[in-house]
Amino acid sequence: MDESNRDLALVGAGYWGKNLARNFRDLGSLHTLCDTNPEILQSYREGYEGVQLVTDYDRVLSNPDIRKIAIAAPAALHFRLAAAAIKAGKDVFVEKPICLDLAEGESLVQLAKNQDRILMVGHLLHYHPCIQKLKELIADGSIGKLHYITSNRLNLGKFRREENALWSFAPHDISVILGLAGNTSPDSVACHGGHYLTANVADTTLTVLNFQSGLQAHVYVSWLNPFKEQKLTVVGSNGMAVFDDTKPWDEKLILFEQYLTWEHGYIPTPNRKKATAINVIQNEPLKEECQHFLTCCNDRRLPQTDGLEGMRVLNVLQAAQQSLDSKGHVVSINGKSIHLSEEKAPVIHSTAIVDDGAKIGESTRVWHFAHVCGGAEIGKECSLGQNVFIGNKVQIGSRVKIQNNVSVYDEITLEDEVFCGPSMVFTNVYNPRSALNRKAEYKKTWVKKGATLGANCTIVCGITIGQNAFIGAGAVVNKDVPDYALMVGVPAKQIGWMSAHGEQLNLPLTGNSETTCPHTGDRYKLTENTIERHPPTP
Template sequence: MHTQNIAVVGTGYWGKNLVRNFSHLGALRMICDISQEAVEKFIAQYPGTVGVHSYHEVLADKAVQGVVLATPAASHAAMCQQALLAGKDVYVEKPLCLSEEEGAELIALAEQQGRILMVGHLLWYHPVVLKLKELIDAGALGRIQYIYSNRLNLGKLRREENVLWSFAPHDISVILGLLGEMPESIQAQGGNYLHRKIADTTVSLLNFASGVRAHIFVSWLHPFKEQKLVVVGDKKMAVFDDTALWPDKLLLYPHSVEWAGNIPVAHKAEAEKVTLPESEPLRAECQAFLDAIASRKPPYTDGKEGLNVLKVLNRCQHALESGATVVVEQSVEEKKYRAHASAVIDHNTVIGQGTQIWHFSHILSGTEIGAECSIGQNAVLGPNVRVGRGCKIQNNVSVYEGVTLEEYIFCGPSMVFTNVYNPRCEFPRKAEYRQTLVKRGATIGANCTVVCGITIGSYAFIAAGAVVKADVPDFALMVGCPARQIGWMSRFGERLDLPLHGNGEAVCPHTGERYQLTDNQVHIVYG
């Protein structure tokens, strides 16, 4: 149990829930509200709690270590600043504030004062969202293509903010976190029906450099309550329905689309329930604040995360008012990458934060490289190549036009990609490039050759020197010239005790993850 060191300021619609949770966690010392009636009610409900009407009394109380703000958004900047200057850790309900400049100042002030600054983006403390993030990061859904969220209800009408600012911060926070990137541009439209200057319904479209698109539909003029997030991947589709009963809150749909006669054909599959222990997200969020106070480590929804959400909110508002597509300027921090002075980087390239490009390498026009990649010496990428986050491309590797690398691909030294199947120097064949796709987590060993026009599956392992000229299944272990399959590998890179064909189950000896072989395809067993 924590000592009683938290003051909750504002005990209205949402503040009362914060009061309840911090009290149950044994951390509630004080409540503050301008309403005498509210203070008296909560003091009676939570004996031993101090009730005050003045925020200055909260800041003056040396026993109060953390301040929780559940006040109108317009008050957040000033009240956060006062609390930080008073030496208090701060948990502020969304949004962080209304001004990006003020948000950046609050983050800097918290760092200067050595204080915790946390934003109440509740869904990041929901077990379903945490599991969804885990599944996406593990590649269970495949390459993410599209995300949409609906947050709809009748009521909760506001006059101090429109529905975008009231409902959308939760969904923006989740989408940014699931994708791990900021959008490049935003479009939005909405309708003002109850008040000429206050939007009651909005739809925002977010476009990301990775190719993902997301839309957020929010309304408080809807015939029924709906809180639903859908993530579409090329392997599976996930549905988080926060209004469903707990066992049905997260469903995975392993639908597939196949091409027959150059026509896409959809194949539907039964939903898979993901089993999770039931818990209250707000309790977990309150606990996270107490843990951050104790450990002095920032929570996931810290000030920087809150500022990113605020930045997107402001661009959505601008797009809503102007009707134009709004570009999201990338911050200096987001643009940071390291390139050796001998490397050549053409114009019209995109390089993610934390990526390192070593000696004598060349990044050609139209190429996009994700964050946290390592491009070795004498490598050539492009033109018009896409490399996902976290890839390691070793020395003397060329990634030619027509090749796409998803996230966390390892390309060993001097391995070779081709993009023309039957090249002749005398007869140019640039119009005959064949597309090659290497899916998330695959490893391609040193001196391998990958013949164009194929797909290498997720977490496949291609041994050094192999020549790959046909599609490779997910998790397959390939050797030789031409490459042939001799087994199966786990995500971690351990060989699995599975038969080459048929059916079976195995456990990764390193991670304990369970794998299932069904009809000559390997899947991770979730739930």
């Protein structure tokens, strides 16, 4: 083996990474495996002799012998890991999706262009010989004008809690559909789904893509299905093709030719001819994908699934997620941008009162008998429950949820993603008297990002509630609360620490200690009485 060809590091060697590791090893390019879990690395002791095993990503970035990096880490880490690799002068392969945010995706594409680096996204089905043959059938007219495409990706598991079935299963299918449609994006997207195992994590989704040409595509994904199905059906004016990836190789791709006739020239009649199995040379798609990346790096040419292709898929995914969040409203897509037009406007219930001058962000919902005063500023995607009152001098960030019967008085600020439980109470003066006007004595109260204020708790004015702090139900808080602190009782006392995910952390109240959130992998470092949060590194 030519050691000079071993210049690729794989970041993330677990569930899917092991497949990439095997293929890059067999192709003679694997130099280093990087994973934060030492036990995973230990499993590579046999069969990967000569491959370096490291837990520190910085060692990968600083190694001049590594010129290519493949990333198979959790999707939330894709942007940070890929950007660091490109800045370090490495060519990058990143598993789907390219990242979770359009702006970050655009930044990655531009960064790769500025640094003259290869950026490829792992949309595996493009490299499947059957999909490549299907593209040929469309190109040579065997299928005719495309009418519609359906894609089913179903299974029992793998269940996830950090991302829904749309983001976990659908990227491959959406990528292929965009490719079959001539590398064009749909005009609009609608998505419906349901969550049954984990709150707000959809276990099943049905996404509809509408293209300017009249083509329509349906993508149905679920990890809550009794059997496995991976089937793509393409229906055109001349033929219908079915790609079933669960079938034996010689049955995976079949073609129904001339599936109907027109009686009297205008009555469509089924022509139930037997399907023809299409002969396709058998190659492992993942190996083809890995080889394509290596070839593009060596020849300095754009991959078939480059960063821009990844952006098109991400654009559709984000539109589908917006539609899912808005109960299936149609989301229009124009170029790179996503628009939700009238469906994205605030929803104000007919019994609610919103005074002139109030600023309410897109997709915010104001429910029964709520009252928003004219000077209030409310961000996007908030929810104001029944009987909520918002004062004039109130600032509320985005994605804030205020449950029923809560009054947010003047001089109170709620940052993004604050949760106010039912009937919790804010005050704005220390010593109110009905006979005295004390508006000039209002105290400022600040609730920082991600904090939770439990049902029936009381927040005495003039204090700051720290980021991601958690106030227990019925507590009375009369002093500043540190970030991530768990407070209960009357008066409230700290009894522990909470993660950003909402799980109690195994840490003492004071001292020096570290722990990890079991749900997100975030590390929390306690130094005396202050918490620092560190996202996981592969």
